[in-house]
Amino acid sequence: MLTDTHCHLFYDEIKNDLANVLKRALELGVDRFICVATNIEDAKECLSLSKAHENIYGSAGVHPHDSKDAPEDYIDQIHRLMDDDSMVAVGEMGLDYFRNISDPQIQKDVFRVQMEIAKELNKPIIFHNRDADEDVASILSEYPDVTGVAHCFSSDLETAKRFIELGYYISFSGNLTFKNSHLPEVAKQISLEHILVETDCPYLSPVPHRGKTNEPGRVRFVAEKLSDIHRTPLEKIATITSNNATELFRL
Ligand SMILES: [Zn+2]
Numbered sequence: 722m723l724t725d726t727h728c729h730l731f732y733d734e735i736k737n738d739l740a741n742v743l744k745r746a747l748e749l750g751v752d753r754f755i756c757v758a759t760n761i762e763d764a765k766e767c768l769s770l771s772k773a774h775e776n777i778y779g780s781a782g783v784h785p786h787d788s789k790d791a792p793e794d795y796i797d798q799i800h801r802l803m804d805d806d807s808m809v810a811v812g813e814m815g816l817d818y819f820r821n822i823s824d825p826q827i828q829k830d831v832f833r834v835q836m837e838i839a840k841e842l843n844k845p846i847i848f849h850n851r852d853a854d855e856d857v858a859s860i861l862s863e864y865p866d867v868t869g870v871a872h873c874f875s876s877d878l879e880t881a882k883r884f885i886e887l888g889y890y891i892s893f894s895g896n897l898t899f900k901n902s903h904l905p906e907v908a909k910q911i912s913l914e915h916i917l918v919e920t921d922c923p924y925l926s927p928v929p930h931r932g933k934t935n936e937p938g939r940v941r942f943v944a945e946k947l948s949d950i951h952r953t954p955l956e957k958i959a960t961i962t963s964n965n966a967t968e969l970f971r972l
């Protein structure tokens with residue numbers, strides 16, 4: 722069975738149809754879900770979902786886009802939200818210089834604060850990185866005790882190796898399946914023991930559903946692509962990547 726290590730189940734299009742979404746996921750061989758927050762309000766929804774469903778786990782954190790709007794007491798709030806055993810990671814946090822919706826300095830400050838929280842709580846992090854390889858790697862290296870995952874990896878092989886050396890997993894999403902993507906070449910050079918799979922739904926729906934609202938079951942298409950790339954049976958891809966998720970998030 723597969724684990725979708727990064728999904729946003731709290732958006733209306735998914736939340737309002739959750740029972741069917743989860744049923745379809747099961748039919749596609751996906752039975753565990755990490756519901757990832759992008760801000761404090763989302764994190765509350767992650768917590769209520771993870772408390773209500775045995776196979777849904779949650780995270781609490783502030784996305785780089787949301788850093789500028791983080792409430793004053795967000796540190797306390799993350800601590801409080803992480804108090805429940807079903808909350809397995811801090812994130813998503815990180816840097817996004819592609820859109821720069823929050824000022825880069827604010828992004829860096831809020832990223833570091835959350836690295837501190839993860840260190841204190843001894844929890845893995847989920848980080849988002851777009852066009853910020855250098856700064857992300859440098860901040861990660863300031864916290865050698867913290868591990869986690871490079872979610873929706875889209876950088877080059879050298880960056881992947883750097884993140885792996887720093888103790889992080891590389892997570893591939895639907896963009897691994899996109900035509901003309903450089904990512905299959907990157908994924909080929911990475912040992913399966915360092916790889917996770919995710920949908921990042923409702924975004925980034927994989928081929929053959931590109932452009933549609935994505936949902937967790939479709940992590941199967943990411944795993945199938947990985948199976949082609951690594952010439953490894955899908956079942957084995959599922960076992961290895963799910964075991965990686967179990968280990969990282971202590972599921
Ligand atoms: Zn992200």
Ligand SMILES: [Zn+2]
Pocket residue numbers: 727729757813921
């Ligand atoms: Zn996300």
